Amino acid sequence: MKRFLTAGAVLLAATTLTGCSGGGVSADGLGRAVGTAYQRLYVVQQHDLGRTEVTPPDRAATCTRNGSGSGSGSWVCTVHFPYPDGHLVPLSFDVEVQPIGCYTATGPPAVVGQLTLASPAGGSVTNPLFAFDGCLATG
Amino acid sequence: MALDLVSTPTRDPDSPRHPLVQTYQWELEKLSAQFRTRAAVVVALLGPLLFGVGLSVSSNVPADTLFGRWVGDSGYAIPLVVLGFAGSWGFPLLTCLVAGDIFSAEDHYGTWTSILTRSISRRGVFTGKVLAAATYAVVVLVLLTLSSLATGVLLVGHQSLIGLSGNVVSPGPAAGLVLASWAVALPGVLVSASLGVVLSVLSRNSLAGIVGPTVAGLVFQLLLLVPGLGPVRAVLPNASFIAWHGLWADPTFTGPVLTATLADLVYVAVFLGVAWWSFHRRDIAAS
Amino acid sequence: MTASPALSAERLSKRYGSRTAVDAVSLQLTRGAIHGLLGPNGAGKTTMLRMLLGLVRPDAGTVQVDGAVLGQDVPRGRRGVAGFVDAPSFYPYLTASRNLELLSAWDGAASHARVEELLDLVGLAGRAQSKVRGFSTGMRQRLGLAAALISDPAVIIVDEPTSGLDPAGVRDVHALLLAMAASGRTVLLSSHDLDEVERLCTDVTVLRHGSVVYSGGIQALRAQTGRRMWRLQTSDNDQALLLDHPHVVIEPGAGGALQVAASQSDFDDLLLALAARRVVVRELSREELSFETLYFQLTGDSLPSAAEEPAWP
Numbered sequence: 001m002k003r004f005l006t007a008g009a010v011l012l013a014a015t016t017l018t019g020c021s022g023g024g025v026s027a028d029g030l031g032r033a034v035g036t037a038y039q040r041l042y043v044v045q046q047h048d049l050g051r052t053e054v055t056p057p058d059r060a061a062t063c064t065r066n067g068s069g070s071g072s073g074s075w076v077c078t079v080h081f082p083y084p085d086g087h088l089v090p091l092s093f094d095v096e097v098q099p100i101g102c103y104t105a106t107g108p109p110a111v112v113g114q115l116t117l118a119s120p121a122g123g124s125v126t127n128p129l130f131a132f133d134g135c136l137a138t139g
Numbered sequence: 140m141a142l143d144l145v146s147t148p149t150r151d152p153d154s155p156r157h158p159l160v161q162t163y164q165w166e167l168e169k170l171s172a173q174f175r176t177r178a179a180v181v182v183a184l185l186g187p188l189l190f191g192v193g194l195s196v197s198s199n200v201p202a203d204t205l206f207g208r209w210v211g212d213s214g215y216a217i218p219l220v221v222l223g224f225a226g227s228w229g230f231p232l233l234t235c236l237v238a239g240d241i242f243s244a245e246d247h248y249g250t251w252t253s254i255l256t257r258s259i260s261r262r263g264v265f266t267g268k269v270l271a272a273a274t275y276a277v278v279v280l281v282l283l284t285l286s287s288l289a290t291g292v293l294l295v296g297h298q299s300l301i302g303l304s305g306n307v308v309s310p311g312p313a314a315g316l317v318l319a320s321w322a323v324a325l326p327g328v329l330v331s332a333s334l335g336v337v338l339s340v341l342s343r344n345s346l347a348g349i350v351g352p353t354v355a356g357l358v359f360q361l362l363l364l365v366p367g368l369g370p371v372r373a374v375l376p377n378a379s380f381i382a383w384h385g386l387w388a389d390p391t392f393t394g395p396v397l398t399a400t401l402a403d404l405v406y407v408a409v410f411l412g413v414a415w416w417s418f419h420r421r422d423i424a425a426s
Numbered sequence: 427m428t429a430s431p432a433l434s435a436e437r438l439s440k441r442y443g444s445r446t447a448v449d450a451v452s453l454q455l456t457r458g459a460i461h462g463l464l465g466p467n468g469a470g471k472t473t474m475l476r477m478l479l480g481l482v483r484p485d486a487g488t489v490q491v492d493g494a495v496l497g498q499d500v501p502r503g504r505r506g507v508a509g510f511v512d513a514p515s516f517y518p519y520l521t522a523s524r525n526l527e528l529l530s531a532w533d534g535a536a537s538h539a540r541v542e543e544l545l546d547l548v549g550l551a552g553r554a555q556s557k558v559r560g561f562s563t564g565m566r567q568r569l570g571l572a573a574a575l576i577s578d579p580a581v582i583i584v585d586e587p588t589s590g591l592d593p594a595g596v597r598d599v600h601a602l603l604l605a606m607a608a609s610g611r612t613v614l615l616s617s618h619d620l621d622e623v624e625r626l627c628t629d630v631t632v633l634r635h636g637s638v639v640y641s642g643g644i645q646a647l648r649a650q651t652g653r654r655m656w657r658l659q660t661s662d663n664d665q666a667l668l669l670d671h672p673h674v675v676i677e678p679g680a681g682g683a684l685q686v687a688a689s690q691s692d693f694d695d696l697l698l699a700l701a702a703r704r705v706v707v708r709e710l711s712r713e714e715l716s717f718e719t720l721y722f723q724l725t726g727d728s729l730p731s732a733a734e735e736p737a738w739p
Contacts, residue, residue, distance in 0.1 A: 024369070036389075037305030044307060072366045099366045100381055102205060102303070126212050128301060133205050135303045135384040137392035161531035169528070172519050249515035256479045256510070257532035258503035258577060264532075419499070423481035424442070424473070 024138030025097050026070045027063045033136040034077045034095060034105055035061030041128040042081075045113070048128070050120035057082050063095065072099040081111055101138035106131045158259050162267030169244075170237060170275055179236045183279045187221050187287035191294045205303070205384070210291075213300040215313040217291030218284065222320055225283060226380025230324070231331040231356030232349075233279050238272040238335030239348025242418070246343040251423045261419045269336060269411060276332040277325070284321040288314070306389035320383035323396050326403035327379035331356065333410035334376075340414040374402035430493055432457040432612035433478070433507065433581045438487035440473050447473040449636040450487070455581065455614055460607045462623040463616040465633035466725050471616050474633065475511040475585055478502075478614070491581065503533050509583030509614070513590075514570025518559035522550055522569055525558055526576065533577040544572040549598060563590030571599065582606060583614045588622060600626060624717040632724045639724045647720055655719065656693060658684040659709035666705050671696060683709075687719060 039059040046054040063077040074096055081091040091112070093105040109115075112129040119125050170176045194200070194210050194217070201207035204223045209216035225233075245251045254264060297310040308316060331352050339348035359377040362368065372378065379399035385392035431454040440448045448470040455461050465471050476482035478489060480502040489496045491505045502508065516525040526541040545554050548568040553561070561569065567590055574582055587603070588596045603613055603626055617623050623630060624644060631641040640647060660666050663684055667676055673692045679685035688696060700707060 033304065037303075040305035040307070041301070044301065044305075099364055099368065099372065100384075102381075102384060126208060128305075131202070131208065132301070132305065133208070133303060134305065135205075135388055137385060137388075137394060158531075158534040161534065165528050165531050168524075169517065169520070172517075248517055249512075250517060252479070252481060252511055253515060253529060253573060254532055255481055256502050256508060257529060258501050258534050259532050260499060260501050262499075420483065422476075422483055424476065 025072060025101060025136070027065070029136055030075060030095065030097065030103070031061040031063045031077060032059075033134055034063065034093065034103070035059040035079060037105070037132060037134045038079050038093070038129070041132055044128045045117070048117055048119060048125045051084070055082065057088075072097045075103075077105065100135075102133060102135040104131060104133050159263050159266060162259055162263055163270050166241070166267050166271030167274065170241075170271060175236050175240075176275065179233055179279060180282065183233065183282040184286050187217070187283060187290045190221060191217055191287075191290035195294055206300070209301060211295065213298040213313070214291035214293075214295035215288075215297070215300040215308075215310070215317050217295065218287035218317045219320060221283065221287040222324060222380075222383070226324060226327070226377065227360050228353065228356055229283075230280075230328050230380070231334075231352045233283075234272075234276040234328055234332045235335035235349045235352040237275045238332040239339050239350075239352060240345040241268050241272045241336065242339040242414075243343050243345045243348055247345060255423055265415055265418055269414075272332050272336055273329060276328050280321065280325060280328050284318065288317055302387040302389060303384055304387075304389040306387075308387070316386050319386055323383040323386070323399075324380050326400045326407075327377055330376045330379075330403045330406045330410070333407045333414075337410040337414040337417075340418050373398045376403060376406050379403055429457055431455055432492070433614075434490045435474075435478060436488045436490070438474065438477050438484045438489070440470075440477060440482060440485055446636050448477070448484075448633075451633065451636070451638055452487075453478075453631055453638075453641065455612045456629060457612055458607055458610045459628050460603060460613040460615055460626045462627035462630035463614060463633070464618075464620075464623060464630055464721060464725075468635075469633040469725070470636040471633055472511060472585070475509075475583055475614075475616055478583055479507065479509060479511060481511065503577050503579070506577070506580035507583065508574045508577055508579035508581075509585075510570045510574055511583070511585045511616075513563065513586075514566055514573060516558040516561075516566065516569060516573075519557060521555050521557055522561070523554040525569065526572060529573050530576050535577060540576065544575055547575070547602070548572045549595075564592065564595050567591055567599075568595070571602065579611070581612045581614070583616075585616045586618065587615070588617075588619065596622075620718045620721055632721065634725045644717060647724075648715055651715065651720060651723065653687055653689055653715055653723075654693070655713045655715045656686045656688075657709070657711045657713060658686060658707055660684065660700065661706040661708060665703060666700060669696065669699055669703075671699070687715065 036059050038061065039056050042057050043054050058080055061077045061079045063075050066074040066076065074094065076092050077095050078090055078092045080088045082088050089111065091107065093107050095103050095105045097103040107129050109130065113127050115127055115130045116124040117127045200210050201220055204220050206216040206219040210220060245254065255261065297314070299310060300308050300313045302308045334352045334355060335348050338351040339345070342348060342351070356377065359375055362375055363372060363377060363381065373395055378395065382395040382399040385395055433455040435451065435453040437450040437452055438448055439446070439450050451470065451474060453474070463471050463474065473482060477484045480496070480498065480500070483498045491507060496502070496505055517528070520528065522545060523541055526544060527538065530537060530541060542551070542554065545551050548571050550565065550568050550572065553565065558566070558569070567587060571584070571587060574584065584603070588599050591599060600622070603615065607613055615623065615627060627644065629643050630647070632639050657679060658666070659682070663678065663682070666684055667678070669676065671692065674686060674688040674696050677685045686693065686696065697707065
């Protein structure tokens with residue numbers, strides 16, 4: 001019995017290494033990460049759709065956290081989506097940020113398209129803008 | 140019964156090896172003779188393959204896991220999804236099937252009295268066992284890596300993979316990054332093995348040595364996801380199971396890899412230190 | 427004995443919690459002799475063996491081999507001490523041969539030829555390739571002896587080596603132990619089998635409640651008690667058994683005879699007392715005091731009247 005207790009104590013000591021401090025995800029940091037990823041994935045998506053001449057969109061993204069402050073949780077990041085004819089529409093991604101610094105951004109299908117895209121070569125490809133994952137350094 | 144006692148034992152001329160090398164080799168032989176070790180090796184080899192086959196017949200993708208949405212588009216996504224799963228609970232269970240039993244098995248079979256009355260010191264016995272447990276952990280990790288990478292490349296192909304900053308990683312670098320990501324997890328795997336060793340020594344019970352680290356792994360997994368943990372998260376024993384994320388960003392960030400590796404070294408040292416302290420003072424009395 | 431002992435323990439003590447298992451026990455093993463370690467269950471024999479084998483850390487006291495003090499961290503095998511305590515245990519999933527090879531590696535003397543030789547020595551050559559899982563107690567005992575002999579120890583410690591063996595196996599093991607002693611090795615034999623101890627051992631150490639109650643030669647023990655044993659046939663055994671003498675033990679013996687243990691003068695008193703009660707002695711023979719009787723006198727087990735008198739005149 002004593003042996004089990006000792007073993008349990010070691011486990012407990014190992015598990016209770018907890019402390020508290022603010023989250024590491026800021027609006028600026030998340031904006032840079034999501035904006036950059038969006039810019040690159042837009043190019044990938046347009047290539048997937050068979051367009052060769054693609055002008056990358058602006059990488060600026062404005063992020064605000066639902067509720068307030070910074071850290072993990074639900075955010076909304078707004079970027080600009082250029083239609084092929086050149087006109088820009090604001091586009092908002094719902095961004096779910098995990099405490100480990102990784103996020104999942106989900107775009108409105110009406111603008112970014114459905115989960116899969118019909119490739120011009122036939123067949124279908126996964127739409128990179130429908131939802132995308134990323135991670136940023138939380139320092 | 141012949142009474143020829145005069146012949147004296149001689150070192151086998153074919154094996155002029157250090158006693159520690161011999162103990163280590165024998166620990167490995169004992170491990171490989173056990174069913175559970177063989178089963179774990181088979182799981183490490185075939186698990187990723189079955190997972191890959193399952194994915195290819197299913198219409199759903201594990202989109203809630205990093206790289207999960209790309210499993211049908213690039214073969215390099217599968218080893219990363221497997222790595223994500225293994226980091227949550229697979230590593231502690233697989234490594235501690237052996238590490239959590241490597242000391243308590245001698246209690247189970249009552250063989251401490253046979254081993255500890257030999258010519259090798261307790262230090263030698265301890266070192267041999269720890270090295271064998273570490274070897275097994277590394278072997279399982281390598282098998283999982285190669286098996287999952289081969290599964291991905293064979294079933295899906297070697298297409299480019301979208302990284303974690305929207306960056307496109309071309310096939311060559313992607314293969315290298317997959318291997319590097321698994322390598323980053325190695326210190327965490329060794330922490331699991333050390334925890335198994337210390338629980339095996341303290342509890343003298345195989346179940347505690349196997350279930351304990353698995354439960355601890357799940358607890359740490361939950362802790363990783365607790366908001367407001369701040370810098371503590373980076374030094375959790377399982378931080379190295381997520382530290383590889385930075386390798387797939389552009390620009391890459393490797394701070395978490397360094398922090399997690401250093402923290403893991405400390406964990407390994409502490410767990411093995413406690414295990415040795417308990418083991419070398421232990422009275423081998425009736426069980 | 428002038429030669430230095432092969433192994434000597436000085437005032438070894440071990441406590442488990444509040445229970446003292448071994449209390450300042452000293453032990454000298456004469457080179458080339460078979461030394462018996464006796465005592466009832468719980469007397470501290472096993473703990474003593476474990477301390478000598480380096481399995482249990484003594485709270486106090488030292489163990490010396492060939493005059494050099496053996497620290498707890500010095501593996502016994504390296505200093506020529508080997509053996510087993512309790513029933514020897516092996517890996518059930520390995521063959522007998524593999525088990526011995528493994529233990530040889532631990533002794534730094536791995537040699538397949540040596541293992542085959544030892545298996546042959548203990549009569550297990552035919553089962554070398556069988557997994558130990560299916561071995562009987564007796565086969566495990568034999569394998570335990572083989573395992574103890576791997577490093578060709580100068581001092582071999584064995585705990586109940588013949589338990590679970592058939593009569594032929596017992597004979598084999600006895601022959602093996604005697605041969606070892608004859609070749610200059612020293613044996614410490616812990617056993618409950620008093621006949622076995624009497625047959626094999628020249629010296630014994632008897633423990634009781636963690637302390638030594640006797641240590642020395644069996645013949646010296648006989649001489650020391652000053653007691654003798656007689657067999658009597660009387661005209662009225664029932665009447666004779668009723669006699670109550672403080673220093674005489676009378677018990678019914680084989681063939682309707684009485685067994686009497688007493689000193690010479692007490693026995694004289696007994697004969698006079700019998701005559702006074704008109705009980706006639708018809709046959710009388712003197713016998714060696716059995717080792718068993720001596721042992722029970724020392725340990726105070728059974729034989730109640732003897733137990734009450736630990737010190738004999």
